Amino acid sequence: MAEDYAKLVNETVEKFGKDRGRLMDIARALHAELGHLSEDTIGLVADALGIHRVEVRDMASFYAFFSREPKGRATIRLCNAVVERMKGADEVAKAFEEAVGCSFGETSEDGKISLEYTPCIGMSDQPPSALVNGVVLTRIRPQDVPGIVAALRKGEGGGRLHEGGYESSEVELNLRQTGPVVFAPMERGAAIRKAVNMTADDVINELNRARVRGRGGAGFPTAMKWDFCRKAEADAHYVVCNGDEGEPGTFKDRVILTEQADLLFEGMTVAGYAIGAQEGFLYLRGEYEYLIGHLQQTLAKRRRLGLLGENICGREGFNFDIRIQLGAGAYVCGEESALIESLEGKRGAPRDRPPFPVQKGYLSRPSSVNNVETLCCAARIIEHGADWFAAMGTKDSTGTKLLSVSGDCERPGVYELEYGITVEKLLELVGADGAQAVQIGGPSGQCLAPKDFGRAISFEDVPTGGSVIVFGPERNLLECMRQFIEFFVDESCGWCAPCRVGTTLLLKQLEKVLEGKGTRADLDQLERLGVTVKTMSRCGLGQTAANPILTTLRNFPDLYDNLIKPGDFIPSFDLKKAIAESCAITGRNPELEEEHV
Amino acid sequence: MSDETMTIIIDGVEVAAQPGQTILEAADQAGVYIPRLCYHPDLPPGGHCRLCTVKVNGRPASSCTFPASDGLVIENDTEELNAFRRTIVEMLFVEGNHHCPSCEASGDCELQAMAYRLGLLTPTLPYLRQPRQLDASHKDVYIDRDRCILCGRCSRASKVEDGKTVFGFEGRGIHKRIAVDGAKGLSDTDMSVADEAARICPTGCLRVKREGYRVPVGQRTYDHTPIGSDIEHKKATR
Amino acid sequence: MAKPLVATAPFTGCFGCHMSLLDIDDRILELADLVEFDKSPINDIKTFSRPVDVGLLEGGISNDENVEWLREFRKNCKVLVAVGQCALTGGVPAMRNTVPLKECLEEAYLNGPTVVDGCIPNDPDIPILLDKVYPCHEVVKIDYFLPGCPPSADTLWAALTALLTGKDVGLPYELIKYD
Numbered sequence A: 001m002a003e004d005y006a007k008l009v010n011e012t013v014e015k016f017g018k019d020r021g022r023l024m025d026i027a028r029a030l031h032a033e034l035g036h037l038s039e040d041t042i043g044l045v046a047d048a049l050g051i052h053r054v055e056v057r058d059m060a061s062f063y064a065f066f067s068r069e070p071k072g073r074a075t076i077r078l079c080n081a082v083v084e085r086m087k088g089a090d091e092v093a094k095a096f097e098e099a100v101g102c103s104f105g106e107t108s109e110d111g112k113i114s115l116e117y118t119p120c121i122g123m124s125d126q127p128p129s130a131l132v133n134g135v136v137l138t139r140i141r142p143q144d145v146p147g148i149v150a151a152l153r154k155g156e157g158g159g160r161l162h163e164g165g166y167e168s169s170e171v172e173l174n175l176r177q178t179g180p181v182v183f184a185p186m187e188r189g190a191a192i193r194k195a196v197n198m199t200a201d202d203v204i205n206e207l208n209r210a211r212v213r214g215r216g217g218a219g220f221p222t223a224m225k226w227d228f229c230r231k232a233e234a235d236a237h238y239v240v241c242n243g244d245e246g247e248p249g250t251f252k253d254r255v256i257l258t259e260q261a262d263l264l265f266e267g268m269t270v271a272g273y274a275i276g277a278q279e280g281f282l283y284l285r286g287e288y289e290y291l292i293g294h295l296q297q298t299l300a301k302r303r304r305l306g307l308l309g310e311n312i313c314g315r316e317g318f319n320f321d322i323r324i325q326l327g328a329g330a331y332v333c334g335e336e337s338a339l340i341e342s343l344e345g346k347r348g349a350p351r352d353r354p355p356f357p358v359q360k361g362y363l364s365r366p367s368s369v370n371n372v373e374t375l376c377c378a379a380r381i382i383e384h385g386a387d388w389f390a391a392m393g394t395k396d397s398t399g400t401k402l403l404s405v406s407g408d409c410e411r412p413g414v415y416e417l418e419y420g421i422t423v424e425k426l427l428e429l430v431g432a433d434g435a436q437a438v439q440i441g442g443p444s445g446q447c448l449a450p451k452d453f454g455r456a457i458s459f460e461d462v463p464t465g466g467s468v469i470v471f472g473p474e475r476n477l478l479e480c481m482r483q484f485i486e487f488f489v490d491e492s493c494g495w496c497a498p499c500r501v502g503t504t505l506l507l508k509q510l511e512k513v514l515e516g517k518g519t520r521a522d523l524d525q526l527e528r529l530g531v532t533v534k535t536m537s538r539c540g541l542g543q544t545a546a547n548p549i550l551t552t553l554r555n556f557p558d559l560y561d562n563l564i565k566p567g568d569f570i571p572s573f574d575l576k577k578a579i580a581e582s583c584a585i586t587g588r589n590p591e592l593e594e595e596h597v
Numbered sequence B: 001m002s003d004e005t006m007t008i009i010i011d012g013v014e015v016a017a018q019p020g021q022t023i024l025e026a027a028d029q030a031g032v033y034i035p036r037l038c039y040h041p042d043l044p045p046g047g048h049c050r051l052c053t054v055k056v057n058g059r060p061a062s063s064c065t066f067p068a069s070d071g072l073v074i075e076n077d078t079e080e081l082n083a084f085r086r087t088i089v090e091m092l093f094v095e096g097n098h099h100c101p102s103c104e105a106s107g108d109c110e111l112q113a114m115a116y117r118l119g120l121l122t123p124t125l126p127y128l129r130q131p132r133q134l135d136a137s138h139k140d141v142y143i144d145r146d147r148c149i150l151c152g153r154c155s156r157a158s159k160v161e162d163g164k165t166v167f168g169f170e171g172r173g174i175h176k177r178i179a180v181d182g183a184k185g186l187s188d189t190d191m192s193v194a195d196e197a198a199r200i201c202p203t204g205c206l207r208v209k210r211e212g213y214r215v216p217v218g219q220r221t222y223d224h225t226p227i228g229s230d231i232e233h234k235k236a237t238r
Numbered sequence C: 001m002a003k004p005l006v007a008t009a010p011f012t013g014c015f016g017c018h019m020s021l022l023d024i025d026d027r028i029l030e031l032a033d034l035v036e037f038d039k040s041p042i043n044d045i046k047t048f049s050r051p052v053d054v055g056l057l058e059g060g061i062s063n064d065e066n067v068e069w070l071r072e073f074r075k076n077c078k079v080l081v082a083v084g085q086c087a088l089t090g091g092v093p094a095m096r097n098t099v100p101l102k103e104c105l106e107e108a109y110l111n112g113p114t115v116v117d118g119c120i121p122n123d124p125d126i127p128i129l130l131d132k133v134y135p136c137h138e139v140v141k142i143d144y145f146l147p148g149c150p151p152s153a154d155t156l157w158a159a160l161t162a163l164l165t166g167k168d169v170g171l172p173y174e175l176i177k178y179d
């Protein structure tokens, strides 16, 4: 038994070429096989790779999908993102707890099923959703739960729990509006053939003339990024596609990956040509594992067609191929330098910049990290020309933008719209009457009040990576903000002090106010903490983690004012709670000791 | 190239910098102290504590990692930044479990000294009171994680100075901890009391056993002079 | 003008901070000239007979009686000063804060090496322990903090005289000490 186990570890390590850089894949494979990564497994992997045990543990202990303790054969990861909870995830959670007979965070007594919460899995348009051993379940109703659990207990796949991948998955498309850039029909290879007949400089120049900016959030001019990368001297350059799509409420890359994977790979290949890379990576969030078969097939087809591999499209010396790297549950891995660390098989801790990835990225080589949608735009710009692209959108935001709309609206889904559309128009389009607030750009973005609904979605006004969450008039907005902060607490990588500790303190401070124990001084403290975390944190996660609080303090001051009490101090201390444990141990009854309470 | 000097401006004062230096290194050389905890002159920077954050041409950046380049305009000793730094120090106090009166490092501890320097009378942020593991398994060195600020100095020193990998991290977010390269604790690693790592910890977390309380109160490193005085002294004696 | 009234309270501490107050040597006479002591273990007055100007608090808050007293102090004192690490942070008693209360009690009263026929005390007359030892400022508003274990006589002197003469209580570097 022990020998089999050691053999399994060794074989797995061999399978990935005894390459330390493939530690993520090794860990994923072993986790799938063994159900968890024990200290023994960690030691064996370290020995097989010739590295230190603490390095393996460092990585394995970081990702949410890796468990260090034995877990059930099936793990149900119920999504508890804000939108999911708005749409009934709490009731579904209760149903799961009843059916499985344990609470979330625990494993059933028979050891068969574990219950876990997971942040947004990219299904906010079809909530409540869950991942069951990688299979996506959507629109779960409490009454569905006993059946799902019974099937799992019997060890049945099939039914809703088939492992058939994307084609047979129950994920709905919800592509509500297509546009000319991303969701227009495409001809395989059209962009590459054009590109290889241009010089690399001309390709970059075309993007420059199109004024295309990154769709992943930061809005950095794509041409400039490619140019920096291309010009950075090194023995290798890399193209990295950011398919981590972790911002709660975003699912537009999911739809690209199912509908236009070819266009994405086309864009990556063009990028490879432009920056002089031979290798590209698609970093795919672990939650989208169900897409991997489909994506691999698409890649295989492209290799057969000569669109990947050697001398692509007949261009002598243009060799390029793409590998898919799956993540394992960490929002911060969407941050480009953390993504690169993860790609190298390490914990997803962001790096200090400078140096930027275009100078020193994957394996310290110049790397261009681009969002899925950005690469699709790049392919189209080469295919149809910069003028065609720049004619759409606004002056500083050319082209179209994919918006993932969810929450309180009639038609949640993905919309491809020209930049410049106002929030108001968008709300009309998606069927959202009387919204009290709209969260644009996810928790890390901003919470807009109706007074701002006339503003335009664009880099110059209201930027967004694509997440749009509508809050109807009945929602408890600040409770939703609290859940956003909870998300940042869970997802902080812990590298730097202001974010690691500050997010937890923000949560405590907000909760104090929400519990009615706040005064004006507490709101000031909330803001002071928020600004500290924002200013002092190391990466974008910490720098935006206070936004749910800071933007609602600004845009919805009344909500806070209504919660606070007069005076300058209310303690968070609660005597009843503080003596409860003591009373339980000694059997004393606080009610009887009236004067103490 | 190497004798080419650049000039950066810190709080209105011109400071010379050499290519390859970080802002913090250039400042140190000029006798300008930028608060820091995770930085150590013998080690590559870690970027963990963010205390060394300055404003570089108006934007916050950690000076221990940011390369100096000609003409940078830097804000350092401002009330705004010092208030942020004080809050971070407070955060580190409430994150761990620091009982200075019973800590061997008291008086020599950089975290405590930084609190003194920044005029923090006491932390008032809510204490997190998380239990943390003590590792006393090694015969000469112990780890009292209650006092760990996750500065990573031990881990970098072990790698860079000692050519070992005794330390690493474990977990993420608020659950992140310093970890050791053994299944059964520090005694299960190749840690030696002679390692640089054994004496690099800024706090009372990673300490050599049987060395505590040798220096009487009143003669400890920070009893009379604030942390950073050694660096500022350079300027004074110029 | 009447002399300012001062009250002091010992919560969960070692009395060392009170000793430090006495340790200001002959300055205690000067202090006595400056102030009058109300409720204080120094003179054994147990109730507030009138509003007090300055309350000095020693020790952390570890049981319901501490809480009650502390709240009483807040009601009756214009200015509250937390004195010493125990009052400021919970101090040495707060070392139990990361151990569940049940384990603490069991170790102390049932399983400890010197325990014979132990039982966890539950007499209604003894104060009820809190789950944690709290610093004073988590329970009531505190106006000034004087760190140290104990704060040195110089710290106490500097702070008290400043406070009583309406000056700024800024402590110089050498007087800010957490031990």
Ligand SMILES: Cc1cc2nc3c(=O)[nH]c(=O)nc-3n(C[C@H](O)[C@H](O)[C@H](O)COP(=O)(O)O)c2cc1C
Pocket: A213, A214, A215, A216, A217, A218, A219, A220, A222, A242, A243, A244, A245, A246, A247, A331, A332, A333, A334, A335, A336, A337, A369, A370, A371, A372, A374, A375, A539, A540, A541
């Ligand atoms: C915490 C965090 C998460 C991020 N997540 C993503 C993501 O899921 N997808 C993405 O494309 N960019 C994400 N980004 C932005 C990336 O760091 C990077 O700017 C982007 O991938 C660059 O691509 P673009 O120029 O095409 O937008 C994230 C940034 C931060 C700070």
Ligand code: SF4
Pocket: A332, A349, A350, A491, A492, A493, A494, A495, A496, A497, A499, A500, A537, A538, A539, A540, A541, A542, A543
């Ligand atoms: S800001 Fe947060 S996520 Fe980013 S490095 Fe710091 S701890 Fe990690």
Ligand code: SF4
Pocket: B097, B098, B099, B100, B101, B103, B104, B105, B106, B107, B109, B110, B111, B112, B147, B203, B204, B205, C178
């Ligand atoms: S490590 Fe420093 S701050 Fe922490 S208890 Fe020891 S002396 Fe105090």
Ligand code: SF4
Pocket: B147, B148, B149, B150, B151, B152, B153, B154, B155, B178, B200, B201, B202, B203, B205, B206
């Ligand atoms: S043990 Fe010391 S040196 Fe190592 S991370 Fe913790 S505080 Fe830093």
Ligand code: SF4
Pocket: B101, C012, C013, C014, C015, C016, C017, C018, C058, C059, C083, C084, C085, C086, C087, C091, C092, C148, C149, C150, C151
């Ligand atoms: S602070 Fe120190 S001297 Fe004062 S009561 Fe506490 S233990 Fe005693």
Ligand code: FES
Pocket: B035, B036, B037, B038, B039, B045, B046, B047, B048, B049, B050, B051, B052, B053, B062, B063, B064, B065
């Ligand atoms: S000293 Fe620069 S981040 Fe700690």
